[in-house]
Amino acid sequence: MSCCMNDDDPFPADECLFTDTFSQDSVYNLMGQELSIIQLFGANLGVAAPVWESAVQLCRYFEGHSVEWRGRRVIELGSGTGVVGIVAARLGADVTLTDLPMTLPQLEANVCANMPSSGWPSAPPTVLPLSWGEDHTKFPSDWDLVLGADIVYIPKLFPLLVDTLAHLCKQKGVVYLSSKMRKEHKTASFFKKHLPTRFNVQLVHRYDNLNINIYRASFRKAR
Structure with missing residues (x-):
């Protein structure tokens, strides 16, 4: 860290304090996997930069329920740092990580940083841009699992997210969403009013101390 001071300045002019972007590397042990996650904090990424607790707890939930990942096709929405999808890929899933275009360099960096020493058991995670309700029809509808952590x-x-989930799950996909239940963001209304218009929704776990809910949803096909 470089730092310079001038007797006339009220504060030290530490150049690191005024950079637009800075990175932070953190290690997470999730589902038996050790991940080194790069978080690029700055104005461009905003809420996509950090590892949110909802992502960590979704991994904890899966670990407690002994989910079989090998051979399953998985897509993660709003991947951010890619924690959930990368863990799934390391355990044998065929994973696609999606987010807005400016987030993709962070996702790609984390995929590269977390390739197992023996190589990916299935295939390297695919990183693609996806804007809900706009280009979701470019994606197939035959996923096994659709995942999201703190994207609500x-x-x-909300309507665009529901449309996207409905397209991705047309054939068979099951959705797992882990969300901090923020009143100011009307998160509860998404799961009580919006998502049930197209899906059967079930609260499968709640972390009271963290105010985080995990929901499972299955597409309700028109009769």
Whole structure:
């Protein structure tokens, strides 16, 4: 760290304090896997930069339920740092990580940083841009699992997220969403009013001390 001071300045001019972007590397042990996760904090990534607790707890939930990942096709929405999807890929799933375009370099860096020493058991995770409700039809509809951690916080996007989930799950996919239940973001209304319009929704776990809920949803086909 470089630092310079001037007697006329009220604060030290530490250049690191004024950079637009800085990175932080953290180690997580999840589902028997050790991950080294790069988080690029700055104005461009915003909420996509950090590892949110909802992602960690979704991994804990899966670990407690002995989910079989090998051979399953998995897509993660709003991947951010890619923690959940990368763990699934290390355990043998065929994973696609998605987020807005500016987030993809962070995702790609984390995929590269977490390739197992013996190579990916299935295939390297695919990293693709996906804007809900806009280009979701470019993606197939035959996923086994659709995952999301702390992606429900912008009410105006709720209908677009439901449309995207419905397309991805048309054939067989099951959705798992882990969410901090923030009143100011009307998170509960998404799971009580919006998602049930197209899905059968079940609260499968709650972490009271963290105010995090995990929901399982299956697409309700029209009769």
